[in-house]
Amino acid sequence: MSKECEIIRDLLPLYAEGMTSEASNEFIEEHLKNCPECTELLKDMREVPQPEPLKEESELPLKMLSKTYRRKNRSLAVLIASIAASVLISLYAWLSAPRYLDYSSAVESTQEISDGLQITFRDGVHHIGTSSYTDPDGMSCTDIECWTSTLDQLWHAETAEDTIIRSERIWYRSNNNDMNGDVQLYGPDAGGSKTLRRLALNFYFAVSGGLTILLGGLGLLLRRGKAGLILQKAAWIPLSWCLASVIVERGIGAATWSLIRDVSLIVILWITLSIFFLCLDQRLREKKSTLSSLR
Numbered sequence: 001m002s003k004e005c006e007i008i009r010d011l012l013p014l015y016a017e018g019m020t021s022e023a024s025n026e027f028i029e030e031h032l033k034n035c036p037e038c039t040e041l042l043k044d045m046r047e048v049p050q051p052e053p054l055k056e057e058s059e060l061p062l063k064m065l066s067k068t069y070r071r072k073n074r075s076l077a078v079l080i081a082s083i084a085a086s087v088l089i090s091l092y093a094w095l096s097a098p099r100y101l102d103y104s105s106a107v108e109s110t111q112e113i114s115d116g117l118q119i120t121f122r123d124g125v126h127h128i129g130t131s132s133y134t135d136p137d138g139m140s141c142t143d144i145e146c147w148t149s150t151l152d153q154l155w156h157a158e159t160a161e162d163t164i165i166r167s168e169r170i171w172y173r174s175n176n177n178d179m180n181g182d183v184q185l186y187g188p189d190a191g192g193s194k195t196l197r198r199l200a201l202n203f204y205f206a207v208s209g210g211l212t213i214l215l216g217g218l219g220l221l222l223r224r225g226k227a228g229l230i231l232q233k234a235a236w237i238p239l240s241w242c243l244a245s246v247i248v249e250r251g252i253g254a255a256t257w258s259l260i261r262d263v264s265l266i267v268i269l270w271i272t273l274s275i276f277f278l279c280l281d282q283r284l285r286e287k288k289s290t291l292s293s294l295r
């Protein structure tokens, strides 16, 4: 190897990087024209593989990010759907809440038939409900109640048709808090009667309230641990029941004359409210942890 070749080979790495001066470049290029070995060496230098971008790894965070976004979008959709459903159910519960009518504003006339009564209703009676049972005297009894609702009035629902009831005793249940109580329409006199509101829902309201306080309190006490987090989240479920009960009954005292209707509505509202609160809880916690990780 000539002395010139040695000098050239010292310079080649710099030349390959384009870091040599004009003068050096001229000198190197002149040499390379006549020296295949050095030319070969330069070629090798230029072919050194560039570090490949790590495709998989660089795409991974992007994939995770888009996955997180999709998950967040989905949880936002659930959040919006559950609050929308809760509002609609509440609205329906309020508009369709039965307003019970007392005897004088519900019944136009009654006419005795062979073994019962034919009842004609006044305008504005949109629903009638009957229930039959045997009373303590061993007589077959039928209770009748009448109601309307804001929804029926908005829709101008039809007045209930004449109804024939065959029973040994027939009662009109007023389902209100005034002193007059129920009216016996038919059969041997059974003395006075007063239908009271069903209190069954109060029990569930009280239990849910207690559970909310218990779970929420324990969750706050143990908030440093994982158990605390689970308890805090679990507290939303009984709290949702309390809220659903308050919304459907329009108050804390969950006493009702329409138990089955109210229970159905409370259960549906309870589910949508639970989903809403659990989703909201999750999102707020994620936001909080994102904020604290940014600090």
Ligand SMILES: [Zn+2]
Residues within 6 Å of the ligand: 004, 005, 006, 008, 031, 035, 037, 038
């Ligand atoms: Zn050379």
